[in-house]
Amino acid sequence: MVGTGVDIVEISRIKQAAKKWSARFLKRIFTPNELAYANGKPLPYQHLAARFAAKEAVLKAIGDSTIHRIEWVHVEILNDEHGKPVVNLSGQAKKIKQEKNISDIIISMSHTRTYAVANAIMIKNGKS
Template identity: 45%
Template sequence: MCDGVGTDIVAVSRIAALIRDRGSAFLQRWFTPVEIAYCTAKAVPSRHFAARFAAKEAVVKALPFAWEGPLPWRSVEIVNEAGGKPVVRLSGGVLTAARKAGVDAVRISLSHSDEFATAIAMVTLTSAAGPTRGGDRE
């Protein structure tokens, strides 16, 4: 059962430009050291950063609560299991809010091409919890 869904699409060229123009300041604001190490090890890092950027946005859209103030983007971490499957790790205030809202699991799927990266996130709530907001955000 799916209790929340979010999706996002990002132009790879936009992320490449942010990396080129803002460098480590951009990367450290949005990504954890684990994400940075994973993406920079790839042949075209901007594709992988863009996919993780889209995934973070999709996760936030799928969560059953609104965040007040600037979101700590590094609290939504996208990592890979040993077989390569991407998974979400929440931490800090985002994890606390998710637990309070009854989030049981967050699942994601990522895809990218030369031009775009996209992600979808699905949230399931514990059986005792219900959605705390209506509709999805854009």
């Protein structure tokens, strides 16, 4: 294991930020795929907040000053064909993953009506 991270966020904070800064905020934080996924749900802000928490957890799991070089949209949280959340990295995030020899990132997300939480574990060379 390279690192672990956890984050919790109030769903109302994500909703307020989206309403205050509109598309500017959403496009800075979320990829088009993440926005499409969340907007296809009855309560999109719960899903956006869970993805925000997952991105924070991934950045915390990286765990050093390099996280400040990563753009939010370079950490993408999607679901596989079975609904399992997966992390897709691009740009500087992908480069740091390669530099740290990270082979896998395992994430878990959950939400209630008011909070979203996520945890991320970085695996090195397929070993826990």
